[in-house]
Amino acid sequence: MHVAHLSLTDFRSYASVELGLEPGVTAFVGPNGQGKTNLVEALGYVATHSSHRVAGDAPLVRQGATRAVIRCAVQRDDRRALIELEINPGRANRARLNRSPVPRARDVVGLLRTVLFAPEDLSLSKGDPSERRRFLDDLLVARAPRFAGVRADYDRVLKQRGALLRTAAQARRGSRSARRAESDTGFAAAGAGDVLSTLEVWDAHLARHGAELLRARLELIEALHPLVAGAYAALAPASAPATLAYRSTLSTGGDNDEGGELLEDAGERGSSAAQTLSTDLGKTLEERIRERLLEVRQSELERGVTLVGPHRDDLILGLGDLPARGYASHGESWSFALALRLAAYDLLRADGGDPVLILDDVFAELDTQRRRRLAEIVAPAEQVLITAAVPDDVPRELSGGRYDVAEGSVTRVR
């Protein structure tokens, strides 16, 4: 697929802008702070309904305006879809498809698919586990929008269960100093008996939704593993091979904060990681989660947090026998982050419908060899959009259309 037209109203720095786009490579060139990333960020938002740069939507609306509108025409084979998205921070977004309103904005998620590379991606290899969990879960949603619901349900169970555990923790402290607890908890009526009897119910729901998310992640990692290894080898042929493993709080011995044991080689041995996790006793993941919850119940009641489940797991990136985090060089860390994005691209493409590739200011971060290899890999894509501060940052293999971006105006030069 490719984007044929983009128009923005009150999005970021743009009061209004219109761009025509073609298949192949288009570069947006201009000094920093001129509005290049703002353009591609808008396309990323249409694809995922979230920004790759900020958590909330408020910064996306031009200062002084109350809402932003992104319109884009997406061409897929011989069909064209016009997607219009109105961003209303603090309220529900609204969307139209081919000029007809849709019931909920999220009904247009997935019509445009993008894979976006950005300087922020370095945190995939160097950052906290939450960055890698988000990478996995975003990719799950991109491949099957139904997972947006699974993820939301799981987060909601976590919130409810967390509130219950905090009440329990307070009640315990309260039994030591009864008077304080009563004035601390707004609802002293919810007694300790209540807490334990309903905790089992939340355990059951946590296990059900958690197992669904966990199984999907494990299957995804199995599919990603060879693709990441291949992309990494192409980017850094001299380096040790890249591996993926899943660290799960389901593995025993993992009630420390760093999570559980490592599941080696999620994909390579053919035996699935899901099987390893549910042990060889024929237990399902759901049963395993419930079992582990019972094991850690004492510490959960003391600390008032849910200690077991996919929200505390991690995707471990390895280079040969070493973990990438803490060991990999800056260049290797970059290659790994790029390899993860390239693998996501391969996977989405295999599902059907070549996604639009967006490379936001990444070439400036790479050495000459990685630049050239990345350029070779992405060149055949149906559409590649690049932002760069100077023309020299765009590799020669990727010459194509060019817009200059300066002081909020976007001008076609080629």
Place this chain on the structure above:
Amino acid sequence: MYEGVVQNLIDELGLLPGVGPKSAQRIAFHLLAADPADVKRLAHALLEVKEKVRFCRTCGNVASEEECRICRDARRDTHVICVVEESKDVVAIEKTREFRGTYHVLGGAISPIDGVGPDDLRIRELMTRLADGRVTELILATDPNLEGEATATYLARLVKPMGVKVTRLASGLPVGGDLEYADEVTLGRAFEGRRLLDV
């Protein structure tokens, strides 16, 4: 601690569901600063609702007498109880004209975030109704969201030892909706929860 009457108000407000000490204090000072006419209207509304509306002593539905219209109706099947969260759910189910049994209104759903536990719902009253063994089926019609599901799970476990048949409303596609336009989450769940069709 504030002067007697102010602290009194804060204490009373703090007893309301979901109102902690901080909110109680905020509401109290809001009322202190408000126009006397507005506060009078609020006080009047509070008294009036207690005088004019009451809850069925059997099922908890809103009623104008001791028992609600449904519980007083001799044609209703008292062997089947349909459990709902609110009185407005009774109205919705009655509109379908499908159900001839009786209801039990819980008054909400279990939600730790809002400070609502089983003791805050009319669950003890439900157990009393089930105690004599005359009820043969309990239909759990709490909302098809997480809190409704959790409440249904809790009740199903509680009732299990009593040997009553427990069923759950099928959650799936909205009737009258077009399969093509159903959102994927709903459609996915509908597939998951599919059952054999008896023919």
